[in-house]
Amino acid sequence: MKRLLVFIKKEFTHVLRDKKTLLILFGMPIVQVLIFGFVLSNEVKNTDLLVIDQAQDRASKEIISKVQASEYFDIASVTFDVQDVEASFKKGKSKAALILPKDFEKNLMTKHVAQVQILADASDPNHATTIENYLTAIIRDYTNSLNASMPYTIIPEVRMLYNPQLKGAPNFVPGVMALILMLVCVMMTAISIVREKEMGTMEVLLVSPFKPIMVIVSKVVPYFILSMLNIVSILLLSVYVLGVPIKGNVLLLFGESALFISTCLSLGIFISIKTQTQQVAMLISLMGMLLPTVLFSGFMFPIENMPFPLRMISNIVPAKWFYIIVKDIMIKGLGFAAVWKESLILMGITVFFLGISIKNFKIRLA
Amino acid sequence: MEEVVIQADKLTKKFGDFTATDAITFQVRKGEIFGFLGANGAGKTTAMRMLCGLSVPTSGEAKVAGFDIYKETESIKKNIGYMSQKFSLYEDLTVVENIRFFGGIYGLNNEQIKNKTEELIERLGLTSVRKELVVDLPLGWKQKLSFSIAIIHQPKIVFLDEPTGGVDPLTRRQFWELIYEAAHNGITVFVTTHYMDEAEYCDRLSIMVDGKIKALDTPKNLKMQFEAESMDEVFYKLARQATRAE
Amino acid sequence: MKAVIAENISKQYDGKPAVEKVSFEVNEGEIFGLIGPDGAGKTSIFRILTTLLLPDGGSAQVHHWDVVKDWRAIRNAVGYMPGKFSLYQDLTVEENLHFFATVFNTTIQENYHLIEDIYVQLEPFKNRRAGKLSGGMKQKLALCCALIHKPKVLFLDEPTTGVDPVSRREFWEMLKKLKQQNISIVVSTPYMDEASMCDRIALIQSGSILSIDTPQDLVKNYGNQLFRVKANDRYRLLEVLKSVPSTKSYAFGEYAHVSVEKDHQMDASEIAQHLQQNGLTEVEVGEAEVTIEDCFINLLH
Structure with missing residues (x-):
């Protein structure tokens, strides 16, 4: 046990002395979260909006001026004809359209219910959802301000053009979490084990009473801890800097993160066992792990829009499942009951890679 | 009077406040095998880089093949050959491809390259492996091939940076016979090494300690001067005084 | 008892023979040298004896343990210094030594007498990172690390390659002293002049042993x-x-x-x-x- 501790301490020393790597480990998540956060919020400012006012009444005018007043939208033009939407989108004159139907105020006052329609160009899904959210919020704000004895309700009918399912859009924080963990756990673990092979120290360690498998175990501990620290910093940033709250159970979120980290570590170990040089280990981690994570986790590109074979491939990308889990817990506030299936899949992947790693682990050199 | 091909005068190179080579002065004559010895970190590599025109000295003068090492580095490069143990040949090219490539680099025309290729392969006895990748050749063959390629353009001087090592005594000697032959044909050989048995093969030797040349003479005279049985002993007596490490 | 017995061991990589029916014995407490150029098969022999490689043919014992069956026992009892000096470049001298001592289930104090002579030379640099040491110093530190658990047999694969002549000579002096502590030493080198430092030597070329003898008798029987x-x-x-x-x-x-x-x-x-x-x-x-x-x-x- 003492030997294991000394070994783990040594691993920490390696990590802490390598200042550049350390900077990447902790700097990258912060930078990524901030970049994603601010790029997104900037994008939504001053979005060109097409307004189709078929009502031409007081309520419709009030809503239009409220939209105009918000920093998020510039009103490109106000017309009467719904046909204009398509042309305006195609020419790129506007990114969204707000349609106020005939008799808007009348319906609102007499029936206490009125409808508006929001059309958004969802070819950029992230953008489209944000537009939808902001417009809905402005309208909700308006109904609240009417302050009547009976609540008025405006039902926004949202339609996404070009990418109706819009599943790739939502929050980037779960995506960044998956990406960072992949990078730290898979690549760093693989490299640090392979480095021992390259430096020849593995030879000495093998010819010692230390059990070879313990070499591996002690290698993963520091990266596990570092990754948990990264999770904490990403979550802190997203809650306090970007204002993305954690709706679900924080402990459950950490538990699931620990599970995903284990999956990544098992992948890292597997790569390290199969490769002989740091270069190859890094290349495989980047091309074989990081790229699929970006492409197939659903964080950048909606999986639903992919052709069938790619959708199938996405199923074996662990990040996809973790992404779903984090979204469910963090954004939707769901409990374990909602994510047990995904958790089981991650567990399966972990056990599979650990299994073949142990089976392939050599107590000799060749 | 024999022609001087390398003339170094108080050649100095500083990196910050660290003096890598400290005012070294020496001459190398045409057709001579000149051994440039020193422990790791004594300043051999720095000195050689300056002579090859790869590094600008901090102070001092030097002429290589008659050209100034400050102003005429391009002319120097055309008149020297270079071989080191670390890099000399492309292992993933065949024997013939390597010869052709380096022949081209050194500015030979197609006709010359063709003749040289045949001549080299014939002389080194590589006919059976001419189409094989260099990586598959035994180390001794690689060394011989890479030396022959380094002098393919018949330079005035060839710089050998720790050229051999790790080969059996017989192969090593075959390699040195190539060096003798080159020297016999008028090519000056400038060789750095810390293998003392190689040192004994040189016509004259300089030994660097802590950036300075501490001894310069024929192996025989050095042994007499230091009352030593072998060059190993001479080197040991000198290098023990070193104060700086790598 | 013999420190090492190798009987007809063979090893090949992708069909190319690296070691061909090599047999030799190392007596207890002697310095046995494997002398030969690169690619002669020295490293493969070391790896077989240290249980890192399985021989394709033949058998070998280290301290009466079989290299295939009793690999665990051998790993507990031998010291091994591979061709590349295997140290952690980013750890200090002291940290390296402490780490290897712990891995081998011992402490620096316990066997300090074994490494004392060597370690006093390293002590002034004990807080320096191993990567910043000179070749000779690295070599001494690697030797300390291989010795710290008082191995019964010490395997040194080309310990003096790339090291300057001064350090090489000091290194052999250290081995002579270790011999007096009754540690058997198997050492390889491409330098012929180092052969005379060994008690007995095997000249090896292309995977086969050319001759085994004491350096004196080898010269006498020329x-x-x-x-x-x-x-x-x-x-x-x-x-x-x-x-x-x-x-x-x-x-x-x-x-x-x-x-x-x-x-x-x-x-x-x-x-x-x-x-x-x-x-x-x-x-x-x-x-x-x-x-x-x-x-x-x-x-x-």
Whole structure:
């Protein structure tokens, strides 16, 4: 046990002395979260909006001026004809359209219910959802301000053009979490084990009473801890800097993160066992792990829009499942009951890679 | 009077406040095998880089093949050959491809390259492996091939940076016979090494300690001067005084 | 009891033989040298003996343990210094030593007497990172790390390669001292001049052992006449010597050595005469002292 501790301490020393790597480990998540956060919020400012006012009444005018007043939208033009939407989108004159139907105020006052329609160009899904959210919020704000004895309700009918399912859009924080963990756990673990092979120290360690498998175990501990620290910093940033709250159970979120980290570590170990040089280990981690994570986790590109074979491939990308889990817990506030299936899949992947790693682990050199 | 091909005068190179080579002065004559010895970190590599025109000295003068090492580095490069143990040949090219490539680099025309290729392969006895990748050749063959390629353009001087090592005594000697032959044909050989048995093969030797040349003479005279049985002993007596490490 | 017994061990990589039926024994408390060039199979032999590789044929025992069956016992009891100095470059001298001591289930204090002589030289640099040490210092530290658990047999794979002559000499002095502590040492080197530091040596080339003997007996049993020859032009000298029948000649230091085959007798004046007839001047011919290198060359022919 003492030997294991000394070994783990040594691993920490390696990590802490390598200042550049350390900077990447902790700097990258912060930078990524901030970049994603601010790029997104900037994008939504001053979005060109097409307004189709078929009502031409007081309520419709009030809503239009409220939209105009918000920093998020510039009103490109106000017309009467719904046909204009398509042309305006195609020419790129506007990114969204707000349609106020005939008799808007009348319906609102007499029936206490009125409808508006929001059309958004969802070819950029992230953008489209944000537009939808902001417009809905402005309208909700308006109904609240009417302050009547009976609540008025405006039902926004949202339609996404070009990418109706819009599943790739939502929050980037779960995506960044998956990406960072992949990078730290898979690549760093693989490299640090392979480095021992390259430096020849593995030879000495093998010819010692230390059990070879313990070499591996002690290698993963520091990266596990570092990754948990990264999770904490990403979550802190997203809650306090970007204002993305954690709706679900924080402990459950950490538990699931620990599970995903284990999956990544098992992948890292597997790569390290199969490769002989740091270069190859890094290349495989980047091309074989990081790229699929970006492409197939659903964080950048909606999986639903992919052709069938790619959708199938996405199923074996662990990040996809973790992404779903984090979204469910963090954004939707769901409990374990909602994510047990995904958790089981991650567990399966972990056990599979650990299994073949142990089976392939050599107590000799060749 | 024999022609001087390398003339170094108080050649100095500083990196910050660290003096890598400290005012070294020496001459190398045409057709001579000149051994440039020193422990790791004594300043051999720095000195050689300056002579090859790869590094600008901090102070001092030097002429290589008659050209100034400050102003005429391009002319120097055309008149020297270079071989080191670390890099000399492309292992993933065949024997013939390597010869052709380096022949081209050194500015030979197609006709010359063709003749040289045949001549080299014939002389080194590589006919059976001419189409094989260099990586598959035994180390001794690689060394011989890479030396022959380094002098393919018949330079005035060839710089050998720790050229051999790790080969059996017989192969090593075959390699040195190539060096003798080159020297016999008028090519000056400038060789750095810390293998003392190689040192004994040189016509004259300089030994660097802590950036300075501490001894310069024929192996025989050095042994007499230091009352030593072998060059190993001479080197040991000198290098023990070193104060700086790598 | 023998420290090492190797019987007909063979190893090949992708069908290319690296070690071919190598047999030797190492007595307890002796320094046994494997002398040969790169690619002779030295490292493969070390890896087989340290249980890192399985032999394709033959068997071997280290301290009566079988290298295949009892690998765990062997790993507990031997010290191994691979060809590349295997240290953690980013750990300090002291941290490296402490780490390896713990891995081997011991402490620096427990066996300090073993490494004391070497470690005192390293002590001034104990807080320096191993990567910043000179080649000689790295080598000493690696030796300390391999020794710290008081191994029964110490395997040193080319410990002096790439190390300057001063450090090389000091290193061999250290091995002599370790021998007195009754540690058996198996060491490999490509340097022929280091052979005389060993109690017994095996000359090895292309995966096969050419000869096993004490350095003294090897030289004594050389058999051939050996002359050392010198003349004004070394290149011409070697060319001319090639034409002397029943001899082998090669450069040797400032001289050329001429080895005369067993069944032929020749005296110095004959050779001198032949050289002069071929236009060489300042000819000098004398009896040469046989070295291990001469023996090796002779065995290669």
